[in-house]
Structures are given as C-alpha cells and as structure tokens.
Amino acid sequence: MMKFLLVLLAFASLLVSTNQIFEDQVGKFDWRQRYVGRVFKVVFDVTQTKSDAVYVASEQNVVAALNARSGGLLWRQVLAQPVYDIAKMGNLLVSVTRETVQAWDTLTGYVVWEQPIAVRCQGLRKLSLVREATTNKGVVCVLCDSMLGVYSLLTGKPIGDTVEFSGGRTSDLAMDAESSALNVVRLEGDGGVVVTGFDIDDLSVVTRRSFRGFDPESEPECVTLSQRLVCLSRSDHSFYVGRLTGDANELTTTSVSSLGLPTPSSLSKDSIRRLFDRDSESFGFQSSEDVFSILSVSSDNSVVLLRTVSNFKGFSSHGGLISAMSQTSDSHLEVSLIDATTGVVDTTVRFATDRRIARGFFHELPGSSETRRLVGVGEDWGFAMSRTESGVVWAREEALVAVDLVEMVDLPVLDIDIELEETMEQRPAENVLGKFLARVHAQLHLIEGLLLKLSALFESFLRGSKPDVNEGISESVAAFTRDSFNLRKMIVVLTASNTLFGLDSADGAVIWKRHLAELDCTSRRLLSIQRTVAHFPLPAVASVLGKSRGESPGGVVYSFNPVTGALHGGVHRLRGNLAQAWLTPFLAKDHVKVLLTLDDAGRVEMFPRDDERARNQLESQREKLFFYTVVPGSTEVRGCLLDPGVWLCRPVWSLRLEGTRVATVAPKRASEHVQSQGRVLGDRSVLYKYLNPNLVAITTEGEDATKKSFVTVYLLDSVSGAVIFSAQHRKVRLPLRIVHSENWLVYTVWNQKHRRSEVTVVELYAAERERNATAFSSLRPEDAAGPPLVLRQSYVFPGVISQLGTTYTEKGLTTKYILFGLHRGGILGLSKMFIDPRRPVVPSDLDREEGLLPYIPELPMPLDLMINYNQTVVGLRGIHSSPAGLESTSLVLAYGLDLYFTRVFPSQMFDILKEDFDYMFITAVVVALTTAAIVCQRLSSRKALLKAWK
Numbered sequence: 001m002m003k004f005l006l007v008l009l010a011f012a013s014l015l016v017s018t019n020q021i022f023e024d025q026v027g028k029f030d031w032r033q034r035y036v037g038r039v040f041k042v043v044f045d046v047t048q049t050k051s052d053a054v055y056v057a058s059e060q061n062v063v064a065a066l067n068a069r070s071g072g073l074l075w076r077q078v079l080a081q082p083v084y085d086i087a088k089m090g091n092l093l094v095s096v097t098r099e100t101v102q103a104w105d106t107l108t109g110y111v112v113w114e115q116p117i118a119v120r121c122q123g124l125r126k127l128s129l130v131r132e133a134t135t136n137k138g139v140v141c142v143l144c145d146s147m148l149g150v151y152s153l154l155t156g157k158p159i160g161d162t163v164e165f166s167g168g169r170t171s172d173l174a175m176d177a178e179s180s181a182l183n184v185v186r187l188e189g190d191g192g193v194v195v196t197g198f199d200i201d202d203l204s205v206v207t208r209r210s211f212r213g214f215d216p217e218s219e220p221e222c223v224t225l226s227q228r229l230v231c232l233s234r235s236d237h238s239f240y241v242g243r244l245t246g247d248a249n250e251l252t253t254t255s256v257s258s259l260g261l262p263t264p265s266s267l268s269k270d271s272i273r274r275l276f277d278r279d280s281e282s283f284g285f286q287s288s289e290d291v292f293s294i295l296s297v298s299s300d301n302s303v304v305l306l307r308t309v310s311n312f313k314g315f316s317s318h319g320g321l322i323s324a325m326s327q328t329s330d331s332h333l334e335v336s337l338i339d340a341t342t343g344v345v346d347t348t349v350r351f352a353t354d355r356r357i358a359r360g361f362f363h364e365l366p367g368s369s370e371t372r373r374l375v376g377v378g379e380d381w382g383f384a385m386s387r388t389e390s391g392v393v394w395a396r397e398e399a400l401v402a403v404d405l406v407e408m409v410d411l412p413v414l415d416i417d418i419e420l421e422e423t424m425e426q427r428p429a430e431n432v433l434g435k436f437l438a439r440v441h442a443q444l445h446l447i448e449g450l451l452l453k454l455s456a457l458f459e460s461f462l463r464g465s466k467p468d469v470n471e472g473i474s475e476s477v478a479a480f481t482r483d484s485f486n487l488r489k490m491i492v493v494l495t496a497s498n499t500l501f502g503l504d505s506a507d508g509a510v511i512w513k514r515h516l517a518e519l520d521c522t523s524r525r526l527l528s529i530q531r532t533v534a535h536f537p538l539p540a541v542a543s544v545l546g547k548s549r550g551e552s553p554g555g556v557v558y559s560f561n562p563v564t565g566a567l568h569g570g571v572h573r574l575r576g577n578l579a580q581a582w583l584t585p586f587l588a589k590d591h592v593k594v595l596l597t598l599d600d601a602g603r604v605e606m607f608p609r610d611d612e613r614a615r616n617q618l619e620s621q622r623e624k625l626f627f628y629t630v631v632p633g634s635t636e637v638r639g640c641l642l643d644p645g646v647w648l649c650r651p652v653w654s655l656r657l658e659g660t661r662v663a664t665v666a667p668k669r670a671s672e673h674v675q676s677q678g679r680v681l682g683d684r685s686v687l688y689k690y691l692n693p694n695l696v697a698i699t700t701e702g703e704d705a706t707k708k709s710f711v712t713v714y715l716l717d718s719v720s721g722a723v724i725f726s727a728q729h730r731k732v733r734l735p736l737r738i739v740h741s742e743n744w745l746v747y748t749v750w751n752q753k754h755r756r757s758e759v760t761v762v763e764l765y766a767a768e769r770e771r772n773a774t775a776f777s778s779l780r781p782e783d784a785a786g787p788p789l790v791l792r793q794s795y796v797f798p799g800v801i802s803q804l805g806t807t808y809t810e811k812g813l814t815t816k817y818i819l820f821g822l823h824r825g826g827i828l829g830l831s832k833m834f835i836d837p838r839r840p841v842v843p844s845d846l847d848r849e850e851g852l853l854p855y856i857p858e859l860p861m862p863l864d865l866m867i868n869y870n871q872t873v874v875g876l877r878g879i880h881s882s883p884a885g886l887e888s889t890s891l892v893l894a895y896g897l898d899l900y901f902t903r904v905f906p907s908q909m910f911d912i913l914k915e916d917f918d919y920m921f922i923t924a925v926v927v928a929l930t931t932a933a934i935v936c937q938r939l940s941s942r943k944a945l946l947k948a949w950k
Contacts, residue, residue, distance in 0.1 A: 078875070098121050320339065320341070330355075355395075491503040493895070528542065654721075725790050760795075762790065
C-alpha cells in the first residue's frame, strides 16, 4: 500500500495546471504581426544558388532570418544589448554586441555558442570572418577601439589572449594575403598612425610599422590595401598614402580638391572604405551623404579618381566588380557594375522600388544574372526586395516597431443603409409622393440585400460551412465598410519615422501609408480625429500636428482622411515654436472640430482657419478657454486664458512642482463616457464621484539631500492651477506608468528598497454632496470650494510592469479592466475591483453586501486572464483601447516590436450570442416544437369532437 501511495504521489507531482483556449479560437478575434526593426545590415546567403534566407540586423537589438521569397520571418532573436554587426560563414551567423560574441544556427536560429568579451567592446570597428591559411579553419576577428579578439568559429573559444588597447583609437583591420597576419591600424594621440601585425594563431606581434607627419588634431580615418596604407585627414582634407613594405615610411599627399571632389563637411568611419578584402589597390570615398567616389592608388602612391556615383545608396563588391547603387527616381534604383581597376561601367541594372531608399544591399552570384537581388531600406524604415525580372517581390513595413500615437476610426456604413436617411433628410424640396416613391425604392434595395443574404445562408447550410455576412455584397464595397457591431475599425498609427499607417483591424493589413517628411520626429506630436464618418456624405477628417523639421521655427499641421489616407486640405504651417495644442469640442463648418495651437510667444491659432462659425463660438466662450503648458527641462507648469479678440493667451497662474523634471503628463481621455455619477454603498447610500474634466495627473522625479531618488504624483486642476492631491514615493525609480480615468488614478513604480513593482490607486469622491449634477466648472465656487474625499491604497504586483492601460466601452457600463503589460511580453487584464482603495482588511456585512473584496497586499496574476495567451509582444511600448459597437466589447491594440490586436470582454459577452452558438439546432428544435404543438392541437380537437359525438 505504501509503495502504491509513493507512486501516486510521484505521478501527482508531475501534474501541471495549464490554461488554454480552443484551437479554432486562435486567431479568430485577434492577430499578431512580428517585426525586426530598422535594418542596418543585410547578409545574403552566397553558398547556395537559390537561397531561401536573408539575414538582417536592426537597431532594435534584433538578429533575424527572413524568407527570401516571401519576406516572412523564419526566426528572430532579440538581444539584451545593441547589435554592432553580423557576418556569415558556412551555416553559422555571428553577431557582436558590447559584451558578447554569439554564433547562431542559420537554419533554426538557435545559439550555437556564446562567448563573453574579456574587455568590453567600445566602438566596434570591424567584424571579420576569415580562414586560417594552414588549417583552413574559420576564425572570428573582432576589432574595437578598446580591444582585439580572435575566436574559433566552430567552438567560440578565444584564440590567444585578448589584446587590450589603451589610448588612441583603432581604424581598420585586414588580413595580410602573404603572411596571414592581422594588420590593425591604430591612431596614436600625438598624430601618429601605427600598423601592427598580429599572428592569427596566438595574437603575438609579428610586425609593427609607424607613420608620422599627421597633425595631432587631424584625427585621420585609415584603411589598409594590399600593400599600402591610405589615410584621410580631417584638418586639410587630403589623402596620405604610405607603403607597408620596405624601409621607407614616407607619406605621399593628394588633396581632395585636386581630384575635383567636394570637400567633406565631416568625416566618419564610413568616409573611406576598403572595397575588397584582398589584392586590390582601390578604395571608396564618400564625400557627402549621396556622393560616392571610387579611387585607386597608382605606383607612385598618388591617388587617382576612377568614377563618381551620384544619389549613392550603397555598394557591394565581388569578383573584381563594384556594385554601386543609386536612386534615379522614387520608383527605380540603378545598380552600376563598375570595374575596380579602370572605373568603367560593365553593366547597369535597374530595379523597381516602392519607396525612397536610404541604403541598399545588392547581391549577385557569379555567372548567374537571374539571381540579382536588391534589398532597399527606406527612409520610412521599411524595406523591400526587388529582382530584375519581377520587380518588387515583397516589402516589410518595419516602421511599425516604433508606434508613437494610435487612434481607431469607425468605418463608413453601406450605401444601402445610408439611402434611407437620404430620402428623408436630403430631399426637402420634393413633395410627399416623391418622398414616398424614394422610400419604396430604398426599401426594395433593402429587400434585395436581405434576399441575397438569405440565399447565401441557405447555400452555406447546404455546404455545411459557416455563412459569410458579406456574401452577396460586392467585395469592393464590403472591404471598407462597417460590420454589424462596429467591431471592425481603421487603426491609424503614427510612427517614430513620421510615417502614417492605416491598418485594418480585421487582420492588421496595411491599407494605406503616408510619409510626413516635414515633421520633426524628435519632438512631441498630436494625432486627433476632427470629424468622424457619422456626417455622411462628408468624409472623416484627422490631423497630425507637430514641430517642423530643420532650423526654421514653427509647426506643421497635416489634414487627411483617416479611412483612405488622402490629404484633406493640404499642409498648414504655424507661426513660432509650438508649445501646446488642444482639440476643442467646438464645431466649425461641416462638423469639423476646432483645433487650437499655442506657441511659445502666447499666440493662438485656429484650424480650420477663417471659419466664422468657429470664431463666433470661441467668442461666446470668452473667459472660459484655458491652456496649460509644462516648461521643457523644468518642473514649472503654467496656465493661461485665451482671449479670442486678439488671439493671445494671457498668463493666469504658474506653479513650480517639487523635483528636477516632469516625467509624465496624463490628462483624461476626452471621448470617455461616464455612465454612473456615483457608487452605491452597502447601506444604499450613494458616494458621488468627483468628476473634474480639467484634472491632469503630473509626475515629477528628483533626488533628496541623501541622493535618494523620489517620485511625486500630482493631480492638478488645469484651469485654476489648484493642486487637488499630491503624494511622494521615496526610494523608487522610473519608469512610472499611469492611467487616468473617470474619478480614479492608477500608477505603478519600482520600489528600489524591496525590489518589486507596486501599484497605487487613488479615487476621488465628493465630500458632502454631488457637485457636478449638470456640468462641472473649476471656476464655480460651489464646485471649487473644499477638497474632494481622497481614497488611496497600494498593492504589490508579482511581476515587472512595462506598460499600463485600461479598457473603454461605448457607454461606460461595463466593468473596466486594468491592462498590465509585462516585461516578458504578456498582457494581464485584471478587473478594477481588485485595485480598489476601499477593500477592507476585515469585511463587514455592508462591505460584503457592496461586493468589496478583502484587502490582500499581493495582486493575483491568473494565467487565464492573459488576454494574449502565448502571443507575446516583445518590447512593449504602449497599450491602446477603443470602444466597439457592443457595450460588452473593448478593442485593444498592444504595440512594441510586435503588434497585437484583440477583443476584450471585461464583463463577458452579455449582449450577444457566442460565435459557436448552434443556430441550426435551436432552429430545428423550435420548428419541431411548433410542429408538435400544431399536431397536438389538431389531435386534441379531433379527440374532443369524437368524444362529443359519443
């Protein structure tokens, strides 16, 4: 018996609780799109004639492999540190970061080996994969400003001791073709250049050659060719050429201007580049951003110009030919195959492209012109592969890894649904008979649509498949129209590359995009919806507002249709430096909301401009329009009053908050609906909410006298400047995530003392009576008098929080979810009832009657509340929620290195039948019961009649 119990206990220990969804539900209400980021290096597989993989490295610390035929993601590795460079040899892909060297299996993406760098790599100069001349084994060479390391390609073990450099900086690394030594070029502090040869087997010094004659302030950039050293001086913009063999160390000088080339304004490590790894005296010189020159060193060490390429976008070299890429137009790229010794163009190849290219990567296998491929990375961060015979093969919109602003826009309804409104509202001049005939015509169209849907339903019933609600409607009409419950929307996003995208919420497909080249992507921007599709036939209008790029002051306003992406009214320019913007509730002509802007001089502008209706509305609200601004780089907050007569904002109040800088500013969402004005308690009394629409949450950070960091949270009335609430948290650090909604505030901090995430909730209630029965005013004495009742509580969260959000619904009836974006990529949807400041330690009868949970310091994290189950979002940057047509449903978009969209049901689906509801079975049961009732009634009547005749 004891043995049986032990076996049963061992079996029970292997049981693990799991949470799952049905297989047919995966991807039904949600989708995820995975990206790699802004690509800076592309490596083609040159070992195969028709390779199916392209390897990339991005600025978002990503190393990935893409399908060369479709652009799909084969595998992806997100590293903890920035990737410096990647290189490929055989079936291994090698990457270098600041502290490690990794080798990845090119087929699976699994790490083969990882080797820490003994001396931290400061400024990578060269990553080179070479083979030893004697053993033919692969070797990984890493050259940084601070060190030189050599590692075995197969095992990752260091070869020799890491060479550490002190002072100066490195410039180039190359292998000597004759001695197989590694030649390292270093720039000494006194202006000298030293070329040191290291034995590749043990990194012992083999040769050392020093060149003098440089200005100590010249800081030259150097490369080694087959037998020469070429340096470009920053001070006199001249080439210095010296021999690496022989006894003489003289330098021959050739100025850039003598070659007929423009003088470069600045130099970088890419200004002068080696074109081939071995046996070549040619090198490249990039004098400006789009001008590239191919130069050669003659026998007398003078520099000769071979060819200049304009509109330069990148180069590659193979088999004695240099492939120089240039963009001739927005739709075409040109690759010139240039002979490296003569500069003569051997062949010119044209590729089609779909964007402006910032950098190109070209690949051609020798002897096979059919495998010419080009990957162009655009100015908008996206990149595409093109072939000579088929044009653009595929494209990836990698700008979506850096989403900054999100709005979800309703789609227009079908023309059939609109026709009923047109007959009654847009035909005022017709008589009663005309209106009647128009109404009959519209009803006939509706009946026709109903018959088509019934026909589609009957056909799907015969096929045994699920009916398509859009069957019977033309594809072009149904593609961009609203569904029955307004669950399908247009997701408008603005990215860090100043690219606007319109995404279909049904599957995440890119419907349209637009690059806003004149916006400054480093400053704060505003995306607002000025008119929705509710005002048919007028199209929806949205606007993007931000500072203009370049040295010229002012701002830029882009107006566009968020459904189609077409510009609406063009581009408008602002006066002065933009300080604040506000989308007002006032309507201009054609139902467009008025957008007000404030510059640093206190001047106010209105959009749409010169609209008399909007101007009259603003004049009627004199002494009621307020702006608030945060002074950049300080903790000062200012408020001003708009004077529509002179269009100036007069200062009203100023407040300096505690701390060194303002971390976050979180106003309430203007479109949020608040259904309940109070909270019913257990004794049936009402605790009225403090619903101040002018309330703004501001957080500051700083350090006290003991150098301990602190964070202060303020609730500030932006009209009067009154501080409604403030709380200070010591020994905590940023980032601080905050959600401000209705009468409550939820924020998270990282407690440095206890090393944990803490969640704090603050709720505001009217102290004595309901203050805002009709409309709240910060200037009305009865609303402004006396502080509100503040309730707050803190909880411990069992995880690391990276982002915070909440759900919004159509009428605000549904219980809210607090959405916690976790560091590991999950999104936890926790009901607001768990984060309640009124949770008692020992609940009373009235508390239980109200439904309050007992207070427990730790918040739960049940896995079945992960709204993205196993669809993790790497590098989560934000969570955006929008209401749907159903009150029970909220639409959520999580964005980071991935995009994830889903539907959330905080109070379950109480207003609609489930998707798997068996309509056929219920219909059959109802028909059977109805038939049985009719038959039973006939039988009963007949029986009664026969009984009466007896």
